[in-house]
Amino acid sequence: MESSMSELENVSAYLADNIIALRKRSELSQDKLAAKAGIPRSTLTNMESGGGNPSLTNLCKLAAALGVSIEELLSRPRNECSLLKADQVPIKMRSGGKVAVHKLMPDKVRGIEIDRIHLAQGSSMAGKPHLQGTKEYLVTLTGCVGVSVGGQNWEVDAGDVLAFPGDQKHGYRNLHRGPSEALSIVLPLPYPTP
Structure with a gap:
């Protein structure tokens, strides 16, 4: 008691x-x-x-x-600032170890994800549809990443940004001769106001 x-x-x-x-x-x-x-x-x-x-x-x-x-x-209040050292960033290996997904958000916030994706040469990865009503922004940092979404294929070169519905089936493919790296940001879309 x-x-x-x-x-x-x-x-x-x-x-x-x-x-x-x-x-x-x-x-x-x-x-x-x-x-x-x-x-x-x-x-x-x-x-x-x-x-x-x-x-x-x-x-x-x-x-x-x-x-x-x-x-x-x-909930217990979060600290205003938190430092996640590089060796503490959770990494999920996918596609037989050819794709490393670095989970960059130390706090879990429903519907929001920020990942750094490292794709080895010739690798690909199926994306997992996110929560309904989310939008994904993929920024290629190095190389060239092919993204398939909704039956369309996009080539996202270094510095380019592709925005697409995050709740749809999608996938990533390295189109570069070497490794490619991208940043994926998933956000809930704001509800339309009347």
Whole structure:
């Protein structure tokens, strides 16, 4: 019982820290954030002090106003800065070890991926469709990468950027005589506003 009370206190502290950090990052006063979320300022003040037990409705309103998920509001706050040393970057070997995918995001954020792809000469790799509604941006850093998506083939030379629907079946192929390297950035598309 004591352990669950301690966990609840931690979540309240996480919520308070996250709201304050997100509010300040958005340059909003308590009054402005409360108005934007459609909740009383006193409710917001109470949440920022780590007190009370906010309703799910108020958490949803606050998360929407700050542009984050409820999970992000309640999670342990992330450090503002983090350094991932080169030897700590996770690498996934694909295509029989001929393709190395360096996972460059230390934080897991739903729908967002940043990878550095190293393709050995003559190698290819099938891409995995990402979450629905995402867009992928492939920037070739060195060499030339062929990308097939939606029945079309693209040659992406060094410095070129190809944008395509990330939720479609796609693949990559090294078209260069030596190794090629590319940066893949997958982002959720913004919802259209009425």
